[in-house]
Amino acid sequence: MDASTDKPPRLKIRRVNLDTGRENVVVLSRRSVALRPDVFRGFSRVELKAGDRELLATLLLTDDGMVGPDELGLSEPAFRRFGQPVGGLVSVKPATPPESLDYVRAKIQGHSLQPAEIGAIIDDISHYRYSDMEIAAFLISSASFMTSGELLSLSRAMADAGTELKWDRPMVVDKHCIGGIPGNRTSMVVVPIVAAHGLTIPKTSSRAITSPAGTADTMEVLARVDLGVDEMREVVNTCHGCLVWGGHVNLSPADDILISVERPLSLDTREQMVASIMSKKLAAGSTHLLIDLPVGPSAKLATAMDAMRLRKLFEFVGDHFGIAVEVITTDGRQPIGNGIGPVLEAQDVMAVLSNDPLAPKDLREKSLRLAAHLIDYDPEMRGGKGYARARELLDSGAALKQMHKIIDAQGPSGCSTTVGTLAADIKAERDGIVQAIDCLRFNRLARSAGAPIDKGAGIRLFKKIGDRVEQGEPLYRIHAVEQAEFDLAVAAANADSGYAIGPRDGGSAR
Template identity: 75%
Template structure:
């Protein structure tokens, strides 16, 4: 006799206009005709199943029939996109056991060293949105206390394999990455067209901002489309030798974006997790040569050369393991780079440098040239020591600008606004003297409060840098916004702490 499988209760799907971030969330009526809510007590999740589609989600109850009726299952926006079942279809809903990999998370919290298969299982569940933010945080906190070399390598490998893995028809694929934290540091948007104009392959995938006022992808999106798929990215690289696209849309190391989003509010920023985050994306992107920029400064992620050296060792260790030639350079992280903080303002700086405008920020130009010079040295046909001069030639001749325009055209038109916010006010010095310190982290917060990066034209226009002479009443920077509420909050924050320290004329700081 054949066993008869019990029928799973089914509900009609309804798309609910709720943005729940990374969380998969569904809603049923307390008077559900197919499910008894009390059955789900003790279960934090339910399993949705339709044909071969399966999704784990957190279940909420409602008494509002206008939101979800008794015979319906409301699916919030992120879960609806991931489940990919049309509205009005019927899905089976059952209680779901927690992911088995949570046993490994608990073991890590207790101090156990995890084996590669355990880490791979955790990352697979993370990448498929089977973890809540609380469970993700548990893994991150448990790993923050200690992580062995073996765990670091296993974590990097698992993260790289969890998403798209790219390969290219060339032996040398160069890339660069900055660990971040410095406002306006949009060197990638200058380095990529210089290197691509020379002829090296540089398929640059970049991130969007999470807690900063702009990521490279946010700034590039002012000029062109960045949400290309893998095929579109390949076409641009084939035509232009390089690209500047959003890595999240290409699905490189998808677990990384999830972990970063949980790390930042908790102020978790361990060196091992940072290295795994960066290197997993470079492994997945098919990079063969990688330049790492480590800014050092009082309000940067790295406060000292000793910290930078420890981080350099980790990058080199992981690079050696995965066959990537890693070069690490330390740079000045004591103040913003360029004059703009926020996508539109930063894009203006970038294009001014590429166009060789007289008003282009010298610090952004010089740093970009030096980084591009390092990458050009990877070309076997280029004589050693001439990378910087070649980068300068490509910039001053207009070749880099033409290459950037070619990349912009190939990636396609953007739909973002590109004007600067028209609600503006200057933050002024209250004393005479010289700029002695600039708090990069605080300026980032002010720019974000003003509306960046959601409002592309919001942010800060910097007028004074370290060592500059200022007089009482002279502007240090200007806050730009579109919304009055954002503007008022940003101005209030700057009024309490402008992020600048001014020394007396006899104590001038020399940067």
């Protein structure tokens, strides 16, 4: 850079084949005509500009010829967001840190933040102006303490950062589970039941982050989930409901960014969880919301007291924003359904909707219970009749017909619907009764097998808590698509099956 001018240098854009996840990364040759040690020393972030397009990115230097001296390489995420053509000219200069980082520093020092300050932080995060380290600083400082006012401000700011859906009807119902339980694809049963009743339920769901499948991953086995806002509206107007990926309709976009940094740090505070969920429901236009809190030894909530504290936070935020929130606790001691992983879970869902005698009874019963709560919101229903109505819609085939209608409206996804052909049974090491199943362990095992990237990978359970087993009898079957993942999952399962089997006389488990 010429020291006699303030104009930043202009380089030619080069698209480099680097998948840097969520972060914007640019690559500069150490021989670059733009590089001078006294200019870039001490800076890890740079600002790109071309016309009215601006982007902050993390800078990497290379000596291997990946980019030429007159080029700036943009990673795939950076190239996509910058939106400029290969060969176009871009200026580059050391980036000025976002002003909102001053508010993060204030939070680190123990200050409470005002709504405008939290709004500025979330706006910068949603526009990818923060590095992962800066996002982590905000999350950790917020995890230390968060006032009720900050919780409300964070929920509102996250909803405001993306698309906000408005529906021309007085009641829009939704349900949400806080996660952590393998299987548990109740939404895919609840939505067609409730939609068949005639209530509006535009269900937006997440893809998996640390689990073997999110609802969007499993629904994608049956139908396309990456619908735009207008497409989503058309499906809801036609079918009363949908099952789509919330990330594609840009609901609370900062939330997905925050979650992707939270999980590796094992940050999952009550306040951040509530802000995450309620911001998406606020953005989705929900008026009535059912929250499912599974409680169990290896669930996110271990005790009824934990659930009660979280329930109060959901009710507090719901009351503030005018959303009728109902919170119920459910059994989180073991996986729900028999399948863990997208294809296996989709099979469970369709078995329940088809009234297959072999369908998992726990998935059917929990889904009916949740659907009953939502149907009871209908002012035309007499109190307490929701369960009978939900069961009628399921038993009659109306819910299955509605699911097929939703699938047809959303269109085919083209995803594989085949279960992984590499398979191995994990067998009981002793006679006895299943006393416990480790949900966290099964999430990890199924991911090791390749789920959710490989739709057909996962686990099929044969035994649940209370079942009798004999030595050598299969407890579950691991399915995988790739040999490396298969070997990894089988080795992990042989080291720790995730099952606790106790003697039939009720003695201690081994």
